[in-house]
Amino acid sequence: MAVNIGARRVLGWWLLALLVAAGFAQLGRWQLGRMHEKQAMLAAASAALDHAHPQPLLLASDPARAQGYDWAAGRGTLLAATVWLDGQQREGRVGVRQYCLLLPDDGAQALLVDAGWWPLAGSRELPQAGCPAGIGQGVRGLLAPPPTPGLAHGDALAKQDGDRWLASRMELAALAQALELRVAIAPRVLRLAPQREPGDTGVMAAPGERDLDILPNTMLPERHLGYAVQWFGLALTVLVVAATLTFRMKKKAK
Structure with missing residues (x-):
């Protein structure tokens, strides 16, 4: 009976860990998507400025x-x-x-x-x-x-x-x-x-300060990449913690 309870507990931990890790990974993918979108915007604007x-x-x-x-x-x-x-x-x-x-x-x-x-x-x-x-x-x-x-x-x-x-x-x-x-x-x-x-x-x-900054009030692609790395790191951390707890619990059961 104790073994079954322990196994169910481990299974519950892993289900929770997978859900949380998947959520973090999805946020990381969203940040990568925003990075690619803004890189494309900057490239398109640069090409337009180079047009003779x-x-x-x-x-x-x-x-x-x-x-x-x-x-x-x-x-x-x-x-x-x-x-x-x-x-x-x-x-x-x-x-x-x-x-x-x-x-x-x-x-x-x-x-x-x-x-x-x-x-x-x-x-x-x-x-x-x-x-x-x-x-x-x-x-x-x-x-x-x-x-x-x-x-x-x-x-x-x-x-x-x-x-x-x-x-x-x-x-x-x-x-x-x-x-x-x-x-x-x-x-x-x-x-x-x-x-x-x-x-x-x-x-x-007209005397106003002018520029052609494409992303004046938002994050640059590099910032999105940094946040993506953080989210993927958190997803990996959750899985590592779940694996560590599982290993310790099995070792204790032995």
């Missing part, structure tokens, strides 16, 4: 390229509305990103333009800068997916004074409705080139 000839802005509206990256340039009419995206970090500093809306000359949809990052003081007072509205504005930059919305809390958009809006997350359909646009907003945004050239005017000369 800019693509037309119309490519931002292509649903098949919604998650892709392309270097693009063109002209259009910039609207007066300014959207500040909250919770944006840069080199460890907290701030907001300025977004403007462009109606491209060669496009059927409005294009959201990332005009740069601005620091945010403790008072959380938004910068006084606004999008330089005007027609025939030339732009160039990287067409990229919009910032990920993250966890949804409250309204995505809140009107400030005048034509200024504060967004907690970028929901393109809600933004188009709030701004009463007659056209939809393209599924990709244009991140303006960081380098300002002598002939730049309008939004290309």
Whole structure:
């Protein structure tokens, strides 16, 4: 009877150990998947930046390229509305990103333009800068997916004074409705080139801090790899502990 009770206990330990180890291993596989996804994003963005000839802005509206990256340039009419995206970090500093809306000359949809990052003081007072509205504005930059919305809390958009809006997350359909646009907003945004050239005017000369960092507010692939190794290590540790306890129990029974 004692032997049967001991065997059942060992079996119970192993079932629990296998379940826990499988859970840890699944988390490790998820981290590896995220690592590969972000490595692919960085590779695609790098390939786009190496492209010698800019693509037309119309490519931002292509649903098949919604998650892709392309270097693009063109002209259009910039609207007066300014959207500040909250919770944006840069080199460890907290701030907001300025977004403007462009109606491209060669496009059927409005294009959201990332005009740069601005620091945010403790008072959380938004910068006084606004999008330089005007027609025939030339732009160039990287067409990229919009910032990920993250966890949804409250309204995505809140009107400030005048034509200024504060967004907690970028929901393109809600933004188009709030701004009463007659056209939809393209599924990709244009991140303006960081380098300002002598002939730049309008939004290309705007003073915000610009960059083409693809993963500004999230973990790099190396971090995901580190977490994956930790989860797989925990899975192995659980199995080693279960094997050690089983060995000790059998030795004690003898």
